[in-house]
Amino acid sequence: MSAAPTTSALPKPAVPFIKIPEHGEPYLEGHRCAACKEVFMEPRRACPKCTKIGTLKAEKLANAGKLYNFTVVHRNFPGVKVPFISAIVDLDGGGTLKGNLVDIEPDIAKLRFDMPVKVVFRDAGRSDKAGNKYLAYFFIPA
Numbered sequence: 793m794s795a796a797p798t799t800s801a802l803p804k805p806a807v808p809f810i811k812i813p814e815h816g817e818p819y820l821e822g823h824r825c826a827a828c829k830e831v832f833m834e835p836r837r838a839c840p841k842c843t844k845i846g847t848l849k850a851e852k853l854a855n856a857g858k859l860y861n862f863t864v865v866h867r868n869f870p871g872v873k874v875p876f877i878s879a880i881v882d883l884d885g886g887g888t889l890k891g892n893l894v895d896i897e898p899d900i901a902k903l904r905f906d907m908p909v910k911v912v913f914r915d916a917g918r919s920d921k922a923g924n925k926y927l928a929y930f931f932i933p934a
């Protein structure tokens with residue numbers, strides 16, 4: 793007898809650095825170097841900035857930051873709705889990541905460098921074979 797695929801109550805993270813606690817809100821997890829304080833999204837053995845080994849420790853990152861850079865994407869793979877805003881955000885306290893800025897018209901006249909944004913978690917719009925949903929992160933104007 794084989795086990796049937798099961799759906800979990802919690803969605804799955806769309807990327808490894810989204811953490812979804814059983815109780816509480818989802819959050820982003822980064823890895824801060826104890827020596828130079830730089831934050832990286834992926835775990836690493838050695839710090840890419842100061843090259844020290846074993847100094848990176850996981851920590852919960854802020855859910856707010858500033859829009860470092862952006863572009864309005866008008867052409868993409870078939871099936872991807874355009875236009876949308878691809879953004880790079882510096883999180884408060886450390887950590888930089890790329891994602892989509894939503895809940896604002898994709899018009900460069902409405903965007904400015906360093907505008908405050910918040911991190912939100914929403915359904916990624918896809919599921920696995922067992923029907924489990926994925927949770928993705930997005931940026932919204934603060």
Ligand SMILES: [Zn+2]
Nearest residue numbers: 825828839842
């Ligand atoms: Zn370092």
